Amino acid sequence: MFRPGHNRHDLRELADEDLMELVREGDARAFEVVFDRHGGVAFSLAYRMCGSSARAEDVVQDAFVSLWRSGARYDRARGSVRSWILSTVHNRAIDSFRRESARHGQDVHDERLAELVPAATTTEAEVQQRDDAHRVRTALAQLPPDQRRVIELAYFGGFTHTQISEMLELPAGTVKGRMRLGLAKLRGSLSAGGLTP
């Protein structure tokens, strides 16, 4: 829809949910703003999962094209557009793992790492995001390594608990138990920091 009143600057003032209304109407500039807001965290998640910049870019491209095409409607609840994007990226990365017969673990990184640019922290939102990231990383780092490892292998690696117990040579049931303890502990430290409901 033609909206002569919106220039790029105005668009940057809009909340995600308002931008998504415009995206639904086919406003490519609104979409660009959504990407500039969430493309970095989306790419970072994909890169962490895929370990290759080229694959991460494909995953993010897929996820955002589907956002563009689906015209999904959003609740005006906080952060939902971002969560939707991240969960789409996560699903797409796992799909791409499953399509590939021989895959590397999530610790493999390619040579392009040197080309990657750290996320900017110039706006207030970016600073907030950096602080949130720091808090999540700290909370994860404080978990007992056994618990952190299974959570990371499952979430970032896309492995099932059975695969993880084979990899780590643990009895069945132990992996699930560690996931449970680890997530519960993480929940404790994140809610103390106001990061989860």
Added chain:
Amino acid sequence: MSERHGPVHDCGGDAAAYVLGALEPAEAEAFRGHLLECVVCRDEVETLAGVVQALPMSAPQHAAPRRLRRRLLRAIREQPPSRAATAGRPASRRRLRPATLLGAAAGAAAAVAAAVLIALGGGPGATLSRVIRASVSGVSGSVQLRISAEHGELVARHLSAPPPGHVYEVWLKPAGSGPRPASVLFTVNRDGFADVSIPASLRGITAVMVTPEPAGGSPVPTHAPVIVASVA
């Protein structure tokens, strides 16, 4: 996690593995069945899903590569949503305010409403092939799945809004396996209307389902479906 008093209910700790997507497909299927009956596990899934949503932030944060931005913006400019999401229909159809147009038909009997929908989408060159009435349970309203070629669109009327803090999430169920996310979240407008395009192909899909999920959606269903449209 808050201390939980009262009877200890140990469900084997599947909730954590489930929200991490780490259950085997058959286990996940069984656990989804269990969730329908077990409020303790439902509660745990909802709580832990919030933790899992924070995990992406723990990855080292990079800027999106310029190359990716260029490629993506080129792709979307070549593929406007009015064509992509509603393939086979006149492009102008999507520009109409569906809420206004279809709102007029909302009070009509389902069969009449379906006819109106077909008329709206059925201009020259349109390929609307089927309109399926979905079964709706636990919420009020009516929902239709419209299929053009391999693509579907859910049209809801007078549908209850999802609970506060929740959205509706669409799932595609292939024959012989559990539902997978269609990557579509939606809610309804004030009149209970929604018009939702499903980007993925419906080839090999036996049912399109909708569950209420926490805002932001869930990688796996955490509630019983409230809308089921059988495609087969």
